[in-house]
Amino acid sequence: MRLATARDELEPLRDPLVTGPDDPRLTILVLTRVIEKLGDLELITSHEIEGLFAVDLAFLQDFYGVINFGDQEEFDALVSAQRSTRLLGVEDERPTSAPSDPATADEGEAEEGDDARPSLRRAVEELPRRAQ
Amino acid sequence: MRYPTDALWQEIAYLAYHLHWPLDDLLDLEHMDRVRMVRSVVSLNDRAWQSVRDYAQ
Numbered sequence: 421m422r423l424a425t426a427r428d429e430l431e432p433l434r435d436p437l438v439t440g441p442d443d444p445r446l447t448i449l450v451l452t453r454v455i456e457k458l459g460d461l462e463l464i465t466s467h468e469i470e471g472l473f474a475v476d477l478a479f480l481q482d483f484y485g486v487i488n489f490g491d492q493e494e495f496d497a498l499v500s501a502q503r504s505t506r507l508l509g510v511e512d513e514r515p516t517s518a519p520s521d522p523a524t525a526d527e528g529e530a531e532e533g534d535d536a537r538p539s540l541r542r543a544v545e546e547l548p549r550r551a552q
Numbered sequence: 553m554r555y556p557t558d559a560l561w562q563e564i565a566y567l568a569y570h571l572h573w574p575l576d577d578l579l580d581l582e583h584m585d586r587v588r589m590v591r592s593v594v595s596l597n598d599r600a601w602q603s604v605r606d607y608a609q
Contacts, residue, residue, distance in 0.1 A: 426560045426586060427579040433557065441557055450554060481553045488583050489555070 421455050421480070424488050428453045451480055555583060563590050570597070 432438060432449035452466045461468060469477070479502065486494045563586055564578045570593045581589065 423582040423584070424555075425580050425582055426555070426564060429554050429560060430557070430579065447553060485553050 421483060421487065424450065424454050424484065447477075447481060451477075451484060454484065455480070563587070566590055567593065 428450055432446050432453070433441065435445075435449060438445055438449070448466050448469050452464060452469050455464050455469070458464050458468065469480075472480070482498055486498050490498075564575070567573060567578050567586070567589055568575065571589075578586070
């Protein structure tokens with residue numbers, strides 16, 4: 421992903437499919453412009469970005485915000501947060517407190533905000549295979 | 553996630569007014585470069601006006 425320019429944010433507003441500045445499609449179009457490489461895809465169109473899983477799109481949005489408007493601290497926080505989640509079949513390296521309290525391990529799964537997202541991300545394990 | 557559209561146009565107009573750069577060049581500045589340029593022009597303007605005020609006194 422390259423750094424964004426004013427043009428990257430203004431040109432999509434002229435897209436006839438965009439209904440206004442709050443149209444969520446704007447995000448798709450902006451990301452389509454600035455993402456230069458995604459896996460081994462040769463051509464990235466809005467169709468590819470629309471087809472991303474929600475969590476992956478959310479990460480790209482966060483990444484866009486951090487590299488364009490954030491500082492080094494926010495970038496490091498985003499990268500470390502991404503590394504610490506159990507993504508795409510990678511084992512979780514975070515120390516967990518669950519083993520010390522096995523009774524609540526099962527019932528607490530849905531309530532724990534941090535763990536809810538990684539467990540959702542496990543469902544997108546096909547993504548790297550498709551990208552490779 | 554996106555930069556406020558009104559602010560974008562204000563910054564571009566400000567730079568165009570002071571620098572007389574073509575619109576295409578301004579549109580192609582990365583966000584932080586554009587903001588840096590705006591701050592620099594503001595600073596230069598302040599210095600110029602301060603010189604004028606000092607001279608007038």
